[in-house]
Amino acid sequence: MNDVKQLEERVHHYIAEHVDVPELDYDVEIFEEGLVNSLFAIQLMTFLEKTFQIKVTMDDLDMNNYKSVTAITNFVRNKQREGV
Amino acid sequence: MRALLAPWQQEKYSEFTAFVQHEVEPYANQWDIEQRLSPDIIRQCAERGYFGGTLPASYDGQGWDYVTYGLFNEAIGRGSVSLSGLFNVHTMVAESILKWGTEEQKAAWLPRLASGQAIAALALTEPGAGSDLQMMGTEFRLEGDHFIVNGCKKWITFGGLADVLLVFGKLSGTQPVACLVERNRPGLTIHPIRDMLGFKASQLATIELDECRIPYSNMLGRPGFALSHLAPYALEYGRISIAWAALGLLRGCLETCGERAMDRHSFGMPLIDHGMISHMIADMGVDLEAAGHLCLHACQAKDEHSAEATEKIMIAKYFASRAGARHSANAVQIMGASGCNDQLSVSRYYRDSKTMEIVEGSNQIHQLLLGKGFAQRAKHLARRQAHTGEEQLI
Numbered sequence: 062m063n064d065v066k067q068l069e070e071r072v073h074h075y076i077a078e079h080v081d082v083p084e085l086d087y088d089v090e091i092f093e094e095g096l097v098n099s100l101f102a103i104q105l106m107t108f109l110e111k112t113f114q115i116k117v118t119m120d121d122l123d124m125n126n127y128k129s130v131t132a133i134t135n136f137v138r139n140k141q142r143e144g145v
Numbered sequence: 146m147r148a149l150l151a152p153w154q155q156e157k158y159s160e161f162t163a164f165v166q167h168e169v170e171p172y173a174n175q176w177d178i179e180q181r182l183s184p185d186i187i188r189q190c191a192e193r194g195y196f197g198g199t200l201p202a203s204y205d206g207q208g209w210d211y212v213t214y215g216l217f218n219e220a221i222g223r224g225s226v227s228l229s230g231l232f233n234v235h236t237m238v239a240e241s242i243l244k245w246g247t248e249e250q251k252a253a254w255l256p257r258l259a260s261g262q263a264i265a266a267l268a269l270t271e272p273g274a275g276s277d278l279q280m281m282g283t284e285f286r287l288e289g290d291h292f293i294v295n296g297c298k299k300w301i302t303f304g305g306l307a308d309v310l311l312v313f314g315k316l317s318g319t320q321p322v323a324c325l326v327e328r329n330r331p332g333l334t335i336h337p338i339r340d341m342l343g344f345k346a347s348q349l350a351t352i353e354l355d356e357c358r359i360p361y362s363n364m365l366g367r368p369g370f371a372l373s374h375l376a377p378y379a380l381e382y383g384r385i386s387i388a389w390a391a392l393g394l395l396r397g398c399l400e401t402c403g404e405r406a407m408d409r410h411s412f413g414m415p416l417i418d419h420g421m422i423s424h425m426i427a428d429m430g431v432d433l434e435a436a437g438h439l440c441l442h443a444c445q446a447k448d449e450h451s452a453e454a455t456e457k458i459m460i461a462k463y464f465a466s467r468a469g470a471r472h473s474a475n476a477v478q479i480m481g482a483s484g485c486n487d488q489l490s491v492s493r494y495y496r497d498s499k500t501m502e503i504v505e506g507s508n509q510i511h512q513l514l515l516g517k518g519f520a521q522r523a524k525h526l527a528r529r530q531a532h533t534g535e536e537q538l539i
Contacts, residue, residue, distance in 0.1 A: 081524070092373075099373070100377055100455055102373045102374050102377065103374065103377045103378055104452045104456075105452075107450060107452040107454065107455070108452035111449075111450045111451065118244075119245045119365070119366050122245075122366050122367040122369075122370045122374060
């Protein structure tokens with residue numbers, strides 16, 4: 062499994078543990094579909110920061126970064142490339 | 146719990162408790178009666194650097210870890226829950242600026258907040274919006290490079306004292322936003338609220354905003370994220386403060402009632418030898434121990450930057466505040482008539498503890514979120530067990 066796939070699987074696994082659906086689609090919009098509670102945004106942010114050694118700042122406050130497993134994976138990859 | 150602390154945490158805790166014993170506890174009942182803190186205690190806390198406890202040294206803060214911040218709240222809460230409320234709201238705003246602020250905002254505000262030169266408060270709730278913040282009616286309108294703000298924030302802890310408020314509202318009625326608003330801005334009026342049940346010295350206020358012009362550069366974060374990211378991030382610090390302050394209040398109950406139960410006699414024996422009294426004291430001690438471990442565990446998770454910290458902090462706040470309410474009611478019962486008098490701290494514990502079940506997310510909201518989280522986890526584990534055949538622990 063390559064690095065991107067591993068990253069995506071870790072994100073998928075974390076989110077799947079926090080939603081009540083039989084199978085979590087990689088492109089389903091987790092906030093838009095109401096799959097997570099009001100605290101999940103902060104839990105997710107902390108998970109991403111700790112697991113992938115990135116820092117989420119005000120510049121990253123864009124819903125497109127967090128809407129789905131695929132979007133989150135791309136966001137983390139970009140942050141890692143930027144080295145922040 | 147003390148044995149589980151690192152040496153530097155034990156040292157700071159000793160410093161905090163000595164300070165509270167001499168400078169807070171003797172005056173706390175009078176502050177409640179006067180419904181304000183004395184300027185002298187605020188000055189002393191500023192001189193000791195307590196307003197910048199969690200902030201990094203690069204902004205003139207103390208750089209405490211979260212366990213140390215919790216210990217500080219425990220010590221202050223033992224003396225005065227109202228005073229712990231000051232550090233609660235101040236830290237929520239300071240940490241929000243540290244996380245979401247621009248470099249200019251951090252440079253402009255954090256050293257002043259760390260030194261206590263400026264005091265901050267969180268203006269989130271409204272007459273029609275408490276637990277359900279989506280009901281907020283405060284409206285931000287964009288005009289050039291300024292927001293024009295109209296609305297009313299209510300029950301703002303230390304709103305009557307703060308130099309700067311983090312005001313939440315909605316941009317054009319839809320996008321949640323949060324802005325730093327200095328108290329002297331034209332269009333902002335502060336109305337003190339008196340005669341609260343608890344937190345009586347916390348100088349609550351109603352904040353009215355009438356065509357209040359605020360530079361766009363005062364916004365924290367970005368439009369659309371104030372309720373999903375900024376408010377929950379800030380409230381996590383608020384829950385740490387409430388959980389640990391409730392722990393301090395519990396300790397106050399046990400220390401006061403324990404002495405009384407040993408020294409006072411009725412029907413030919415010390416109170417402690419009456420089964421119903423020893424039952425109440427035993428439950429106080431057990432819950433104090435349990436709450437201490439939950440608080441410590443929660444802040445250790447926060448120090449490790451664990452995603453589980455959010456839930457652990459909620460558990461600690463829920464448990465400690467409920468225990469505080471239950472045992473302060475028993476403390477009044479044990480102390481009898483003197484427990485009903487404002488000159489004795491137990492009546493203050495009783496009033497403050499009820500409020501602690503309401504603030505920073507009511508305990509009913511905690512039940513809703515924690516309950517569903519636990520149930521969901523059990524379902525996931527059962528499903529995994531069905532797949533693997535291995536027994537799983539929740």
